[in-house]
Amino acid sequence: MKHAVIALAAFLAVSTGFAQEKTDTVKVGNFVIIKKNASGSDSKETRIQNDDKFINIKINTDKKKKKKNLSTNWWILDLGFANYRDETNYATAVPGNAYFRQLNTAAGPVNSNSYRLNTGKSSNVNLWFFMQKLNVANHVLNLKYGAGLEMYNFRYDSRISYRKDINNMPYVFNDTVAFQKNKLYAGYLTVPVMLNIDFTPNSRKGFNMSAGVSAGYLIASRNKQESGERGKQKFKQNFDMEPWRLAAIAELGLGPVRLYGSYSLNTLQKNNTRLEQYPYAVGVRFSNW
Known part of the structure; x- marks a missing residue:
């Protein structure tokens, strides 16, 4: 009987909570039901008292927190592989072009094999300072934008070398090392x-x-080489690389996993080099959204 009364009291407490009655105290037999609202909240707390025994019932009717129209994600990291699509016609690009030089007969002229990449070791690492997501329509359609550093490392499986001559003119050649x-x-x-x-x-x-x-602006470029004959060498120059990079980009997210892709719409080098190499990258993005 006692359990039945407690159940009835609890039912009345819940019912009166959802009905939002103004009565603060309800008495059922020997039971006293005391209701109160949490300050600044729609949550309701009910206490059932029988002599010195208490039963607390809390009804949470708080509304779901509204999503922000603008959210910010700080310090996003991308790890991926880099490559390029080479559309250069070396038969017409090399002859009579001062950018391509042959310093040693045994090394041969620069050709498509000179730009052969080690695809497993050519990398793309990006560090985004921030990205923001702006709600456009019901948080389904959003605008994402940000700023950061894109870093490409093209690892060659060849002897191609980048230098500048005494007149500060950049050129490439096949080395003997x-x-x-x-x-x-x-x-x-x-x-x-x-x-x-x-x-x-x-x-x-x-x-x-x-x-x-x-849209990216070139802030650093260098040719880093390591060999038994010369040790470690770094040549920090522009090498007639295109200062601006415009790329088509995409991102796919499935749960916590995010993949990204980037494809350059303009060439890696300036037009006067006659090289037509279009870099691209794919990889994993570590971000909150």
């Missing part, structure tokens, strides 16, 4: 802008996708 490590580094200060579609805006475990463009 067999390098253990030979890579070209290019670093850009970049601003990406993307449209984002979030199919499950109220869940972090859903699917979302983004696509857009990025």
Whole structure:
């Protein structure tokens, strides 16, 4: 009987809570039901008292927290692989072009094999200072933008070398040394802008996708080489590289996993070099959204 009365009292407490009655105290037999609202909240707490025994019942009717229209993600890291699509016609690009030089007959002229990459060791590492997501429509359609550093390391499986002559003119040639490590580094200060579609805006475990463009400015480039004959060498120059980089970019998110891709819409080097190499990268992005 006692349990039945307690159950009835609890039922009355819940019922009166949802009905939002103004009565603060309800008495049922020997039981006293005391209701109170949490300050600044829709949550209701009910205490059932029988002599010296108490039963507390809390009804949480707080409204779901509203999503912010603008959210910021700090210090995002990308780890990926780099490569390029080489559309250069070396038969017409090399002859009569001072950018391509042959310093040693045995090394041969520069050709497509001179730019052969070690794809497993050519990397792309990006460090974004921040990215922001601006709600456009119901948090399903968003605008994403940010700023950061894009860093490309093109690892060559060849003897290609980048230098500048006494007149400060950049050129490339096939060296006579067999390098253990030979890579070209290019670093850009970049601003990406993307449209984002979030199919499950109220869940972090859903699917979302983004696509857009990025604009980057070349802030550093160098040719780093390592060999038994010369040791470690670094040549920090521009090497007639295109100062601006415009790229098509995309991002796919499935739960906590995010993949990114970037494809350059302009060439890596300036037009006067006659090289037509279009860098691209794919990898994993470590971010909150």
